[in-house]
Amino acid sequence: MEELSGTVLAGRSFEPVRGRVVVEDGRIESVEETGTTSTDIVLPAFVNAHTHLGDSVAKEAAVGLGLEEAVAPPGSLKHRRLDAADRSELVTAMRRTLRFMQRTGTVSCLDFRESGTPGARALREAATPLDIDPFVFGSGDSSVLDVADGYGASGANDNDFADQRAACRERGVPFAIHAGEPDATDIHPALDLEPELLVHMVHAEREHLERVEERSVPIAVCPRANTVLDVGTPPIRELLDHTTVALGTDNVMLNPPSMFREMAYTAKRFDVTAREVLRMATVAGAEIAGLDCGVIAPGRRAAFIVLDGDSDNLADSVDPVEAVVRRATELDVERVVV
CATH class of the missing domain: 2.30.40.10 (Urease, subunit C, domain 1)
Structure with missing residues (x-):
């Protein structure tokens, strides 16, 4: 005791x-x-509701770049750096980031892991010796679900993710997707896939919020990353008024995965209470991933x-x-x- x-x-x-x-x-x-x-x-x-831990191999490499040049698939700087990194380098870099998160109070993160099944296995290996257990949203084809906890789609304008959505439904695991980051054009197509989680929703409008509320779709917001990439400001107050909202730090190459920094930034920039922000940083992400914390x-x-x-x-x-x-x-x- x-x-x-x-x-x-x-x-x-x-x-x-x-x-x-x-x-x-x-x-x-x-x-x-x-x-x-x-x-x-x-x-x-803390439960960090959205990360890209693979970016740990290229911290600050994208300074001054916009969304497309920095992180958009398939040819951005991020993806070129991921392709160039060998497995040992990638695992070591992700493990160091996970160790920082563990030491600073994060018990889990909802990570969108690139590079298909090998990428998901690399993240599992990185986390093995640590007391932090990432919830892995895999990528690539549906076979990644043999290793991952769910599927993380880049965006509805990037590809047709119907097969992956169906595979998640068949296995009873969550399907998550980026939406509304550069603009609003991919939000309705993303909602048509009936995801268990939407990420960003910077450009969400009333018609999108009504659909989100009707289907009780939770949303992960990453306000510091949105600022760095200059894509706009998420309507956090309106999102909270319609659904569950969780807080994430997004790409490690853009920002350290510090929930303290993310909370302070959110509390001081948006029309939210401190309790709402602390809930976004803890129980909201936990409930999205079905974690008992x-x-x-x-x-x-x-x-x-x-x-x-x-x-x-x-x-x-x-x-x-x-x-x-x-x-x-x-x-x-x-x-x-x-």
């Missing part, structure tokens, strides 16, 4: 509880309000971040949720419990 004391951000509302979390056999036994002198802040571990409640998997609430950065904060979302950094992490 293990106890973590301090200010616990409990439940889906992240209500600050001064007390402790009791953990037994890897699961939360109880959340108890009790006297404590600890200044720690205990919050759920993202919330501190009895019976749930024990996956926590413990922050030093008395660090030079966080000391004297008047609201722990606002402090976690808008101010906390990786330097405030005392430990990650998974």
Whole structure:
């Protein structure tokens, strides 16, 4: 049995509880309000709802490039770098990124893995020695589902993904697809595929939002990457008003996969509350992937971040949720419990 004391951000509302979390056999036994002198802040571990970890072989290589030149398939800089990387180089680069994510509080990520079945196997190998378990959205033909957890399509204007959609339905695994990143032309075709997850939706309009709400399709947004690629600003407030929205960091070549940076950027740039942003960074991504984490409640998997609430950065904060979302950094992490 293990106890973590301090200010616990409990439940889906992240209500600050001064007390402790009791953990037994890897699961939360109880959340108890009790006297404590600890200044720690205990919050759920993050689930990064959209990454491209293969980009780890080319960090900052696309500085100054737009979407098409930087990341669009098949001939962008990203894909040329992926084609040139040997397997050992790729696995090592992805493992280093996963290790950074693990150390900074991310328990899982929903990764769109390029290069078909070999790419999915490389990511599995990269994650093997670590305490972070990526949810792999594979690419290529439907056989990738023998290795991957679901299918991740580049976009409805890039290819006909009907076979992959059907294969996902047959196997009972999720189909995810990019939509509305450069413009709105691929959003309706993407929705026609009845995906379990849409990514980006920067250019979503009312007619798209109505379809999303009708079908309860969750959306992963990546606002920092959208800014770097200069594709526009996702309508996060409107998206939240219509469906579940989760937070992702997107391409490692563009930004570090820091959920602290992504939360702070989102909270300060968009019409959202700190609790909404923290929910986007934790339980929303977990529920999309069917993971038993993202919330501190009895019976749930024990996956926590413990922050030093008395660090030079966080000391004297008047609201722990606002402090976690808008101010906390990786330097405030005392430990990650998974």
